[in-house]
Amino acid sequence: MPELPEVETVKKGLELLLTKQQVIIEISKSSKKLRNSLSLRQLSQVKNQKILKIFRKAKYIIFELSDYYIISHLGMTGSWRIEDEQRKHDHIKIHLNDRRILTYNDPRRFGVFDIIKKMDWLSDSRFTHLGIDPVLESQFNGNYLFKITRKSKKPIKNFIMDQSQIVGVGNIYASESLYLAGIHPMTQAFRLSEMSCHRITEAIKETLFNAIECGGTTISDFRQAGGSKGYFQNLLLVYGRENKACNFCNSLIESQMLGGRNTFWCPKCQKV
DNA sequence: CTCAGATCCTGTGCGC
DNA sequence: TGCGCACAGGATCTGA
Numbered sequence: 001m002p003e004l005p006e007v008e009t010v011k012k013g014l015e016l017l018l019t020k021q022q023v024i025i026e027i028s029k030s031s032k033k034l035r036n037s038l039s040l041r042q043l044s045q046v047k048n049q050k051i052l053k054i055f056r057k058a059k060y061i062i063f064e065l066s067d068y069y070i071i072s073h074l075g076m077t078g079s080w081r082i083e084d085e086q087r088k089h090d091h092i093k094i095h096l097n098d099r100r101i102l103t104y105n106d107p108r109r110f111g112v113f114d115i116i117k118k119m120d121w122l123s124d125s126r127f128t129h130l131g132i133d134p135v136l137e138s139q140f141n142g143n144y145l146f147k148i149t150r151k152s153k154k155p156i157k158n159f160i161m162d163q164s165q166i167v168g169v170g171n172i173y174a175s176e177s178l179y180l181a182g183i184h185p186m187t188q189a190f191r192l193s194e195m196s197c198h199r200i201t202e203a204i205k206e207t208l209f210n211a212i213e214c215g216g217t218t219i220s221d222f223r224q225a226g227g228s229k230g231y232f233q234n235l236l237l238v239y240g241r242e243n244k245a246c247n248f249c250n251s252l253i254e255s256q257m258l259g260g261r262n263t264f265w266c267p268k269c270q271k272v
Numbered sequence: 273c274t275c276a277g278a279t280c281c282t283g284t285g286c287g288c
Numbered sequence: 289t290g291c292g293c294a295c296a297g298g299a300t301c302t303g304a
Contacts, residue, residue: 002297035280035299059298076297077282089282108281110298126299154275163299170297219297220284260277262295279301286294 002074004168005211013225026095058167075110131165142198149189157185175264177204179238184272238264
């Protein structure tokens with residue numbers, strides 16, 4: 001579900017809900033495991049810890065506590081909300097000192113909820129292999145992409161979705177960005193010219209920033225931390241628009257599975 | 273080493 | 289109406 005703009009949106013929502021450096025009074029989990037398993041002992045470590053700060057690292061949301069980091073990844077269907085009521089697929093309940101309950105819900109359970117000591121942050125394998133962040137790091141430009149693509153035979157769409165190269169771009173924004181850049185998704189990465197790389201990085205930045213401004217894309221179940229929908233789905237140019245007319249040239253948008261993921265492009269506007 | 277495919281799950285929507 | 293199948297925003301492991 002969530003790519004960089006959705007994660008950024010949830011992170012901002014959580015910041016607004018947790019402005020007072022709330023303290024975790026109690027924390028509990030369901031019997032079902034998420035991607036990772038977490039013992040009750042690990043869970044209880046965060047009791048009485050203050051929530052100092054919330055930030056995003058790639059597609060992870062990190063809660064900085066006094067002595068620990070809470071690591072949250074939304075997988076495909078994860079969401080955070082504040083609500084007393086219990087719902088199906090609620091997996092984590094965090095009771096705060098202001099009597100509110102922060103809940104993590106995740107039907108497919110591809111998400112991650114983990115707790116690590118702050119000092120273990122740098123050696124955590126989930127974070128050591130991450131690529132550049134197009135939104136947070138200014139070195140992300142055409143020259144940079146040109147350099148890192150020289151040895152890859154992968155289709156560029158798969159390349160920009162590879163979190164060890166570029167973080168935050170998922171299946172929707174990969175198709176959208178390449179459409180905006182006028183580059184065919186199956187172009188092998190090493191064949192791209194420096195100019196093409198420049199167009200791709202600029203298109204990725206524009207797409208991600210616009211989607212963040214829209215509060216993300218809600219196809220079916222994505223919700224912001226406050227429960228509202230994003231509205232970038234109304235601005236999608238190719239994703240989910242198979243056999244519909246390209247807004248620019250009127251050709252019919254094509255689609256095909258690429259690396260197991262559905263991929264959309266305009267056969268006329270996007271060149272290999 | 274690189275890369276494609278299978279895999280982990282549940283829910284939804286479609287064709288029959 | 290009901291059933292089975294394909295597919296869904298991600299990341300990781302396996303094996304070619």
